[in-house]
Amino acid sequence: MKVFTVILFCVLAAVQGRVVSSNDEETSFDVPWFVHLRFSRMSFRGRLDSCVGTIYNKRWIITAASCLSELASDGVPTDSRFIWVRYDASNVYRPGFVTETTKVKIHPEYDHKTGANDIGLIDIDRDIEFTDKIQPIPLAASDAEVPGTGLVCGYGEKDGEAGEDLYCVVDTVTEVDGLLVAQSSANATRYDLGGALVSDGKVHAILVRIADETSAGAFLSTSKYVAWIEEETAEKEPEPEEEKISVVDGDDVLIAEPILTF
Secondary structure, three states: OOOOEOOOOEEEEOOEEEEEEOOOOEEEEEOOOEEEEEEEOHHHOOOEEEEEEEEOOOOEEEEOHHHHEEEOOOOOEEEOOOEEEEEOOOEOOOOOEEEEEOEEEEOOOOOOOOOOOOOEEEEOOOOOOOEOOEOOOOEOOOOOOOOOEEEEEEOOEEOOEEOOEOEEEEEEEEEEOOEEEEEEOOOOOHHHOOOEEEEOOEEEEEEEEOOOOOOOOEEEEOHHHHHHHHHHHOOOOOOOOEEEEEEOOOOOOEEEEEEOOO
């Protein structure tokens, strides 16, 4: 079986530059929704690991759950302690802007062992200000068809090592066993997991598996997770204050005191 690897590309400067399509033509393209992620892992004894993600709105990032959660030595799932979201990152060592958070949302049906439902969200824990280099991108609708081609960005592999510069490629997309496969001769690494597959200006899937000797790299379609993402990222109304009735100095005077709820 011929195995296709997924992703990457021709270098983008300042999150803008050349994109090599399947017919080797070069086209300028902006990807201000792309972010590089750094996070601590318990299995790394607190050392840092990397993935990539996508800006969904002013407060949330979409990525793979496997980037944010792992099984501890006792088999209990544990989330990453600290996450750094790095924007305008045309080079992994020179992001334009960085935020730090500890808040994540893992899909409730994510299975660490099988990789099913491998999708998660990062709460940036603040509202970021959009610029020409930092912008959100919408999700494709839940009933969207599988696109024929898609744009994928990441850092890829260079000379057998993880790449440092951002690359993108436009490739043909097919659906295989419920996952989307982008056929490319270029290599992605595990540091590219969580990256979006974009078509017509919308996110259709995220990278959840890189290619190896036995299987092709694959993307998880976001279509079945639109409702979950919208629910988790919706701005919540503050909870109403409760009232407590108390007696002052033993007199028959009742005072309603607000109890703040958080």
